[in-house]
Amino acid sequence: MKAHPLPSLTIDQAIAMQFKLVDAITREFDGYEILTNGDLGVHPAGNQPQTTRKVERVLADLFDAEDACFVRGAGTSAIREGLASCTKSGDKVLVHTSPIYSTTITTFEHLGLEAVSCDFNNLESIKQTLQEHADIQTALIQYTRQSLEDSYDMDEVIACIKGIRAVTIVTDDNYAVMKVAQIGSQLGADMSCFSMFKLLGPEGIGCVVGNRENIASIRKFHYSGGTQTQGFEAMEAMRSLVYAPVALAVQAQEINKIAQRLNAGEITGVEEAVVVNAQSKVVLVKFSEPIAKQILEATAQHGAAAYPVGAESKYEVVPMIYRVSGTMLASDPAFSEYWVRINPMRSGADTVIRIIKEALEQVISCS
Numbered sequence: 001m002k003a004h005p006l007p008s009l010t011i012d013q014a015i016a017m018q019f020k021l022v023d024a025i026t027r028e029f030d031g032y033e034i035l036t037n038g039d040l041g042v043h044p045a046g047n048q049p050q051t052t053r054k055v056e057r058v059l060a061d062l063f064d065a066e067d068a069c070f071v072r073g074a075g076t077s078a079i080r081e082g083l084a085s086c087t088k089s090g091d092k093v094l095v096h097t098s099p100i101y102s103t104t105i106t107t108f109e110h111l112g113l114e115a116v117s118c119d120f121n122n123l124e125s126i127k128q129t130l131q132e133h134a135d136i137q138t139a140l141i142q143y144t145r146q147s148l149e150d151s152y153d154m155d156e157v158i159a160c161i162k163g164i165r166a167v168t169i170v171t172d173d174n175y176a177v178m179k180v181a182q183i184g185s186q187l188g189a190d191m192s193c194f195s196m197f198k199l200l201g202p203e204g205i206g207c208v209v210g211n212r213e214n215i216a217s218i219r220k221f222h223y224s225g226g227t228q229t230q231g232f233e234a235m236e237a238m239r240s241l242v243y244a245p246v247a248l249a250v251q252a253q254e255i256n257k258i259a260q261r262l263n264a265g266e267i268t269g270v271e272e273a274v275v276v277n278a279q280s281k282v283v284l285v286k287f288s289e290p291i292a293k294q295i296l297e298a299t300a301q302h303g304a305a306a307y308p309v310g311a312e313s314k315y316e317v318v319p320m321i322y323r324v325s326g327t328m329l330a331s332d333p334a335f336s337e338y339w340v341r342i343n344p345m346r347s348g349a350d351t352v353i354r355i356i357k358e359a360l361e362q363v364i365s366c367s
Helices: 011-028 050-062 074-084 102-111 123-132 154-164 212-220 231-263 292-301 326-331 349-366
Strands: 067-072 092-096 114-118 138-142 168-172 191-195 205-210 270-277 281-287 320-322 339-343
Touching (some): 050 067, 050 205, 067 212, 067 231, 074 102, 074 212, 092 123, 123 154, 138 154, 154 168, 205 212, 205 231, 231 270, 231 281, 231 339, 292 320, 292 339, 292 349, 320 349
Parallel strands (some): 092 114, 092 138, 138 168
Antiparallel strands (some): 067 205, 191 205, 270 281, 320 339
């Protein structure tokens, strides 16, 4: 199997990103404010908690953006509100040909948007589609891979679209933030949308980073008190984010080690290991026999998480060994018999290899 995973930050690059974030914090908060959990409610100055606004300015600074805004509903609502800020019912939106993520399909339905597909792996396909559909004024690009065959370069796709006309580009940066050197908005997109929950932050909080005009529109959606991200939530999101880049760089490093060791034949019964983005970076492992379902039962007994929470949330510490994605299963149901996916989370390669060995021995002994 051939895949095209996104390049991950090195440990040194991740450390630099951590330092950039902390530097931005010190420029916005004084030494007394940073030791509080912030305020609550719709403050007259801005109709939101002042602490939340300060954290949003920190994130805008971190990502070299004009502005940033927290939303309720994690990454799903970030994408939904990003699209709502620049479209109206009936509008066409340019998307990739690979299957659209389930909650994004729901967003299109709720907003009354029409998806027009083209192959982002082929820049000529983008040019042709935009020429054929002169009324397309918005594009949605998922940063991580939507299918194993995807190989498009985010920078090139954004530049191609913008080179044809002034299309508003919204990027789904879930599973890419703090893992890649630049997010979509830093590459020229108008808005980057992502979940703070996937970055060790609080449940249900998302973020949109980008141009001032669209962010201002999103803030208008949050007039009522119940739509606000409170100061303590914003502070938790910011503090948690400090630890994300290095943790995720270590995770990427261990993913590569796992694949290398399995492909070197360390475990008899493993036929192949492939590093992919599906959607987070993981190792797909193929067994020589159709025992994947039994392996999943056994790995859970030996300490591996059996299903995701965030994924990559603050709750997910032990390695997750799980079924392959729905997209893979839709393309070939046989994947469920031979393949599993592995995310080491905060564990090392040694732990993952041990769990697979023990699970494989258990399955073989019971067969």
